[in-house]
Amino acid sequence: MLPKLGRALVKSKHLQLKPLVQGTLIKSAVSLTPLVTTRAFSIGTIHKVQQEELLTKVNTSTNPQPAITEASLYETLEEFKSTGNLKGAIKTVRNAQELGIATPGLYLYLVDMLRDLPFDMESCATVANWFYSETTKLPLDVVEDIDVWKSVLKLGFRFGGTYRVEDLRALVDRFTEIFDLTTLKDQHAWELLMRAYGIMNRVYGVNACLAKNASPDKKQTFYKSALLSFAATKSHDKVEEMIQKLKEIGELKSHTLLKLIRCYGFHGDITRTSKYIDMCNQLYPDSASDKTMLLIAHKVALENMCKELKQTRGASGLNLKPTDSTEFDQLNQSWSDLTKDMFKAEKPIDITDCNVVLEYLTIANCIDPIQFPMEKAEEIFESYMPSHNIKPNDASHSIMLVGYSTSRQYNDSRNIRLDKCLEVVAKMQIAGINTLNHPTFHSLFRACIPHHGDQYYYDNFRLNSLLPARPYEHCVFKLDSRVFEIEKIMLDAHIPHDRFTFVTLMTCLAAGGKNQAFRSRWRKLKTHGLQSDARLYRAVFALSSLDPTQAKRAMTVVKYEMDREIPKDRVDWMTYRAMLDCCVAAQLPKEATDIINEMKKQVKKVHAKKTHADDLAKWPYLDSPEFYLPLLRASVSIKGLNTTAEKILNELDSKNVVYNQGIWEAKLSKLALDDDREGIQRLFNKYTMSRFEKEGRIPVPVREKVSPTVPFPTAPYSSLDMTFIDVYICTLLDNQNVSLVFDVLRTLSDQTDQISISQKTVHGIVRLAKQEQSIDELKWLSENIFPKLKNQNKAFRSLKKNIDHVAFK
DSSP states (O other): OOOHHHHHHHHSSSOOHHHHHHSTTTTTOGGGHHHHHHHHHHHHHHHHHHHHHHHHHHHHHHSOOOOOOHHHHHHHHHHHHHHTOHHHHHHHHHHHHHHTOOOHHHHHHHHHHHHHSOOOHHHHHHHHHHHHOTTOOOOHHHHTOHHHHHHHHHHHGGGTTSTTHHHHHHHHHHHHHHSOTTTOOOHHHHHHHHHHHHHTTOHHHHHHHHHHTOSGGGHHHHHHHHHHHHHHTTOHHHHHHHHHHHHHTTOOOHHHHHHHHHHHHTTTOHHHHHHHHHHHHHHOGGGOOOSHHHHHHHHHHHHHHHHHHHHHTGGGTOOSSOSSOHHHHHHHHHHHHHHTTTTTSSSOOOHHHHHHHHHHHHHHHHHOTTTSOHHHHHIIIIIIHHHTTOOOOHHHHHHHHHHHHHOOOOOSSSOHHHHHHHHHHHHHHHTTOOOOSHHHHHHHHHHTSOOBTTBOTTTTOOOGGGSOOOOGGGGOOOOOTHHHHHHHHHHHTTOOOOHHHHHHHHHHHHHTTOHHHHHHHHHTGGGGTOOOOHHHHHHHHHHHTTSHHHHHHIIIIIHHHHHHHSOGGGOOHHHHHHHHHHHHHHTOHHHHHHHHHHHHHHHHHHHHHOOOHHHHTTSOOTTSHHHHHHHHHHHHHSTTOHHHHHHHHHHHHHTTOOOOHHHHHHHHHHHHHTTOHHHHHHHHHHHHHHHHHHHOOOOEESOSSSSSOOEEOOSSOOHHHHHHHHHHHHHHHHTTOHHHHHHHHHHHHHHOSOBOOOHHHHHHHHHHHHHTTOHHHHHHIIIIIGGGBSSOOHHHHHHHHHHHHHHOO
């Protein structure tokens, strides 16, 4: 039963929060609104759970346990299928296996059930592991049943676009071990194997399957399967070849083309989706394709772009909109051309197209909330759909829920995005949509990830060392306390944490400085049925590095646990980097040295033994800047490792490794910490010349007729350029060289109208000019430099007033 405010939220036509806040009901207690909405969610949730528990108790107490037969097992599985209880189905089959009454048909029924129901990654991974594990307890007749394996391979296809793609690879490897491919005659099995190779991007595997089945009687179906497999591997020439062969034998049917269109659409390939839609419409005008797949292609293209931006800009704490937004703008223009008349037509669009449009707009909002505010999606969801009698379904609500939880539009001190999420949950409950599931809590926990203004450092957190440098006390953002209530609601509903909810909650706790709660959740990990694998350890080390005390504990307690539970060959490069970040936070030179040595050893081992591209992509090459950067950064940042830093720099130079931005910054930091002014000036000159060699940007001399001639970088300037200029000016201030300081500033002013030197440096310039009584220079500074300084605040304005008072009195 929802409380009155919950019902008011749901009954309101447009469900806008602002009018409700202005009403008399909550005018005196506005701050309680989110809490009441959360309580509405809690009441609805607990009421449903209590009903289920009561029903279970009644059934248990009144019905005697019947004898287990094969027919009763199928009836039980059918009941679990109707309720979506996958864990109960898995437990039933496992019990039947222990009793020795499990048959191949029973496993086939379970696998088919997993394929038919919405994708539950953990459940599917559990069953997949039964089949590829070397210590499997499956009966031999099940392991060698080709029909069961064909269904298992289809189940494995679902792992293709997820972080568990290794499960598909393991299933394929196990399948090829069990069945002799030289004598395998099952054509359907060959086609499924070919599709699996396509999903894993193994072109050679697709070609091998095609070569093994080159007989004329098999060409027809194999060409169709090969067509889709080559499309999955982006072998576009091979796709054209297969199309031509199908045309030659008269088998290029509309159904085949629609499958190809679907394949390219879900890969986000707009050009080829459009190309084959035109081909299908030309060859088969009676079964013409509509706009849906083109809409999906645009949506997936934007989704792929967003994923890449999250890994690069998002992980570095930056907003997701790229500096060069040409590709983003072109995609949006194409989308605008495609959809400009959709909502003006007399015939309303269907629910599928509505959902694709909603998803595109919410993803675009995540990248650029100014150009794509959530109000655009709200207009479709709350206005267009109701006015055209289009009832939002589960997917519609889920899209809006995810959109609000990832939005960066609401930079208020209150957690507005959680408020918005709770409103959507209230609507879902009134609409009779089940909210007792992990996806709902995924979004609610994600909405609780702390942010400060427009600083969303932890939304896509990977490593502390990737974020902007800042004091550790500035790592902590205000945490919305409702996160604890949301967790309680979830656990009271007997929904244990999965990996996503657990890691997201841990991110909330670490970013919010709740270290005791953070440690408590980690200790209780196994009570939720989760195994502490390498990924979870990496997350814990990365989050622990946000606090020095927590980092020290992680390197003493958590690392010991990992060494005991995880083989060394399962620890990846990112986990080592996270441990180094902990060493930096806690200032642990001995532990850092051990990890650096282990990283060098493991990189050599990986490149000596592993050959698959997916494995090698997870590790840097020995002579690459990506390999040296974390080692150098840790050596520079930890007291007592100065000698190690010198060795790494000498090794870099002896191997002629090209510096990337991180290495330039680390070397500059080392010289600054060593107070090596001459070294900084030499590095500044070296950096200026490297810009010329790489980018063709010819430096300009600061002084042409006066010695020494200083080469100065030309505009436009990156953040790294400005960092070098800032530190270089600081060395001149330390040397009391006021004339050269102002010569550098004049050159800089001639180059750009946007100057990003630090407030500390500006104060130093003013102090030195006053000390040298350079009144004319102060006047020039006030008139020419201060108007160009970025991010001016109250302190800057106060300083300018002080300068004007001295210079113009």
